[in-house]
Amino acid sequence: MTDRTEDSGNIQVVLEGAGRKIVVFACTWCALIGADGAGKKRISLPATFRVIPVECISRVEADAVIRAFTSGIDGVAVMGCHLGGCRHNGANLRSARKLELLKPLLDTVGIDSRRLFTSYGTAHEYHQFAQAIESFCSQIGEMPPVSAWSRSFVRAMSARGENE
Amino acid sequence: MGNDRSIRCFLCRCHGEISRVIDLDEVARALKSHPGVRSLDVRNSLCLEEDMDVLASRVEDPDATGLVLGACSLYARGDRIRTALEEKGISPDTVEVVDIREGCSWIHHGQPREATTKAIDLLRMGVALQRHRENPDEVMVDPVREVFVLGAGPAGISAAASLVRLGVRVHLLDRAKSPGGLLNLVKRIAPEDVTSDEYLSQKQQTIFASNGGVSHYPGAKLISAHGSAGDFTISFSSGKTEHAIRVGAVIVATGAKILMPDGLYRHGNLEGVLTGIELERRFKAGQLEGNRVVFIQCVGVRDRKRPYCSAICCIVSLKQACQVLDVDPQAEVFVLHRDIMCPGSVLEKYYRDAMARGVRFLRYEQDRPPVVLGDENVDSVEVYDALTSEMRRIKADLVVLSTPLAPHDDAGRIAELFGLNRDEHGFYEVRTLMHPLETKREGVFVCGSARWPVLGRSAVLQGEAAAMKAYELISRGTLAASRLSTYRERKFSLARVDHEACTGCGNCVAVCPYDACSLEKKEGALKSTVNLIRCSGCGSCVSVCPNGSIQLPGHSAMAIGEMLKAVCEQGS
């Protein structure tokens, strides 16, 4: 492996968000093509994201998104085709509605809904995908790790124990 | 499943493209300790024949249930590797290609350590997916080698002629008594300038000389349609008899109707105010009176109620304007328009020719439409000229209203019978992007003005194209449902219902974009069932099922859950 120079600006950015885990559900008809294009162009991207290809984002269960957050994944991106341009007759529109409905619930309990990034038709081109991933990763990098959220549970629990 | 080591892993160096960044030794170490991985090899280029042979031979191991390949993206060589392995007898369902080149080494070249960690994650996710992948249910379909064509206008006739030439039996149904559709109402057809008889004679000859290859049912009425791609049953009445036929594909070529204005521009109240089609009737009868003719374009269209351009009216009016000049070269012809839509070289020339022949064009504004004046007969038209900003009064003997094509009144009924969507204007909707004839329902194609107003030449073109699509579907012999798609090689996965768990809530039925899910009574309770021919594997149903009783076996909730777990476990 090559040595890394920590003073390089690019790497510095990457290290800020290091340790964060981001999952990207990418529609095979849209965002996955963008991801492939970004690869072909060899655009340097933060290494915190992991892509899960899906046939259509309508496949993405809200439960899976919730489960991702509660098991310590810091950010979830759901990237599909533009609304009205779904290969499956508008299936992504219903999915979009569902995920939009999940956001207020996440906000209610203090899992910032900005951790759930939804994109419809905005990541089809390689540069769009790269830009979307970069800004999402850096946004997540600026937020505390989601595990801090679950850790606070333990803290809150022990604090309660002390008071009693 | 479980902890049995059943997955064989192969990593591709891609001649350094991957191994230059990712430390494959470390990846190999991490994966070898994975409880599901049976063996691991690192090769130079999995996409080349020699490595492919090694792959194939290793998979012959009966205890290995799947292959996970760390290689390039599906769009690069990944899919080709799967196809090549399939030719060697390895089902694509057992091969997972994990993209660690485009998706990892090429985008993280400055961060080898992170890239290595990510590659391990991605491969563990691939292993998780492969271990929890089940083979989808399949049904085999033997398409009926007959096609149903609804509508005998230019699109329907062309479709029928193309198919019968390929030896396919066609059932051509039309509600009109004689074939030709709207062309029958027209004296000469633009822009070719021929009569409708000349226009369609050759194709009609093909059809009626086909020795029974085409069954033509004029004056018929559709009653019902059931079934799915490869095998539809359609019943209709023709005369006093009812017919029921079985066909493999359906071509909807019902055309559109000509919108009639109701009192608009005093049509119906004032002698001399005609619609375009009424003018055609006069042309056909040779009874054109008067030589001062004013055409008004965009009547009842491109407004809030019908915010579309009917696409053919400008050309039709230009044709008629020239025909007026043919009858009387001294005639004064005005075309009052909002925009002239004549795209392409042929139609642009058509427009220029009309201008050169003395047809005068005047632009009006939508919110200041022309006003037709006169007591009993048309006297003149008053119009605000948008270019010179002045009111003008044009003397006229005839005012011709150029009305658009609109969906047929029974388009809704036909859409319901065949399970089609209609767009916001009421025309049949086709698939987005690259599939202009395919509809929501596999095996049903739409062509001609039924999907959008077109000139005769486009209707012919679309009819022929739809015929090819139908032929593609019915000519390949027996097919697995997962291959039964006219727009892709292979469907992703087909949904499966666990009838024990299904509560019959109907959420899947509500969301299925293909009407593949339906509720059926099983042992007294409603249960969802999936029509595998209609299912396209999008997974909409999975995400709305309250208790996970419907799944894509190839991409189950369990698999996604395990993939998420694989992401979390690494490094912790």
Next chain:
Amino acid sequence: MSLREEVLTRVKALLKDRRVDGVLGLSLFEKEPVPCLFEDPFDVDALVIEPKWLLAKLAMNILKTAPQEYRLGLVCRGCDDRAVTELAKRNQLDRNRLTLLGIPCTAEQARKCLCSTPYPREIVAGERVEGMYPMNDEQAQLFLTGSMEERMKRWARELNRCIKCYGCRNVCPICVCIPCKLEDDLWVKRGHIPADMVSYHLIRAFHLSDTCVSCAGCTDTCPVNIPLMLLQVSMRETLKSQYAYEPGLDPERVSPVLTEQEKGEGTLFQEPAWIDSLRGGS
């Protein structure tokens, strides 16, 4: 006549006229209210209408197990009425076999449940009282406002008390699935200490996002007093403001997350006044 007497009269009439085979309501058993199925008009005097008691799911189970021709009357409040509607929309009960005898809740009850519609669509007796807007409640505001960190801490404190008794799921008039995702290791890890209560409660809350009839059953039942119904408020507000949709109010309306957007009128061009005179078209 008191509200109870009016209900008694109606129930007796229903049974006497054989319009229903039984009426589900409450009666007193050793001074404690219990659900009771009245099949004989002479027993009906034992019927009481207080306290508020969710009966929709019980009615559903009676209809599921009774013979196909059995018709049931149900003394119900606003939340039960909405629950019946939602259950019928999901094919869990046959609305034609059910006769509802609607009664309104009191203002005090509405306040306690933070109920915005404390009455059924049709009431047989009594007076409707104004509903509550949850966000006007001080206690609710505490849980629904503040910075992300404050919310997280507050909810962490609440959810940490959960003993995973499944009471909230069992009492919910909408939860009918067997098996249930909340018992599936894939979604909610079992046998772990501390328990995976965040997954449990968020998944449960989201499953009810477009069906919750705000009966407050979950909150009432919770043995450790977690204000569970407050998890639904923001989602309910979103449905209301974006799609004008409220679960249980309209039997004909499909949840907006299960349908495609209604296509709006084209706005490309202005509509002159004369256009309505056109005949035909779609």
